[in-house]
Amino acid sequence: MANTILVGAQWGDEGKGKIIDVLTEGADIVVRYAGGNNAGHTVFIGKRKYVLHLVPSGILRKNKLCVIGNGVVVDPIGLVEEIEGLKKLGVNVNPKNFVLSETAHVVFPYHRELDAQREVLKGENKIGTTKRGIGPAYGDKAARVGLRVNDLVDPARLEEKLSVRIRENNIVLKSLGAKPLSFKKVFAEYLAAGKFLKPFVTNTVVLLHEAMRRGDNLLFEGAQGTFLDIDHGTYPFVTSSNTTAGGACTGSGVPPHRMDRVVGVMKAYTTRVGEGPLPTENAEIADMLHAMGREFGATTGRARRCGWFDSVATRHATMVNGIDDLAVTNLDGLDTLEIVKVCVAYRHGKTRYDFVPNDAQILAECEPVYIEFDGWRTPTSKAKTWKQLPPKARAYLKAIAELTGAKLAIASIGPAREQTIFV
Ligand code: GDP
Ligand code: IMO
């Protein structure tokens, strides 16, 4: 399999968790490289549902090593809860199958509080964040005032650095009318979490390079999606990390020339949770999917906004990520439709765009240009092979892959491992 980066090609929630679980079979190590517990990656094994937030989705397979890389921001309280939750579900998480970078940055309660307060200040221009403190934590990292995991697991350093940060942040919080934090309480909680996590903490850069020398195959688990990337997304309606393929290098310490393949995951339609432009948004599709009990956020439970497949966006994603292979998920969500539309360009006044304009305001004003496909109106979720898919569904998949400009490698027709067709 060599070293593979898997990214979301849309606005997040493309089904990355499910595809990671499938591809982990052929990998030795699964690495998260960006984001934090704003992510929610769902994997079904049999009837049991797992939602991973920080721990790589590869943890659900035996004898695989899972790594949280330096590019991730880690909420240690959330991580401890997640590990305990997995243990309750029978998934053993120990330092042999899970390690955490000593240079990953740590999310503190003041990050979460500031995240919430900034959203209130933004009023109707709010981003619709997950309120997990992601933006302020990456902000502190860039401002060089963040604490890293190696600070968290050293009680004396934690005490010293945290007291300075709480003092400064309490001034800000008070001025925003929010409640200041108790240093004593936060310190005690984080001290305990640091103690719990210490056995997992290591130099993951050196570890990954040693693994590559042994010939191990690495699988990089992207979080969020291309259009939530801090540079390439619909700024300011984005997250605060580089979610795109380049982030896998900076967020893990594995250099670009060691990456062999990029897999782009996309739904057969489009969804977005949170605010910001979504050119193909369509209320009927949203109502249909919500009525089926689908498209509710895995992290916040919010109803996702839904729309037609946007090939302008996915083509752009192919460009910025260098996507080789496509995994198209949730094909079954379109099974009942008579007509299926696909956006092939945007119109803004007299201008026609075949790429995603950088200005979120312009993007919000764009009208999609659609082409139409005949619906297949046949359940697809039981198909085992490409040939067993209805011909019209195959035609649709081929067309969206061609418009996206990458090779169709996987079609997913249900949440389970078995509901995966290799093309
Ligand atoms: P992620 O954040 O990219 O990992 O995606 P999420 O887990 O947040 O959301 C994807 C949702 O789609 C989850 O509920 C998955 O179980 C589900 N899913 C993934 N692939 C398929 C599929 O092909 N068909 C159906 N019906 N559900 C799928
Ligand atoms: P996965 O990995 C979908 C969205 C939020 C909000 C914006 C900024 O499951 O695909 P943040 O809390 O990061 O500051 O929020 O980004 N967002 C996601 N949307 N899937 C995700 O992760 C997301 N992570 C963040 O809804 O619009």
Ligand code: MG
């Ligand atoms: Mg998700």
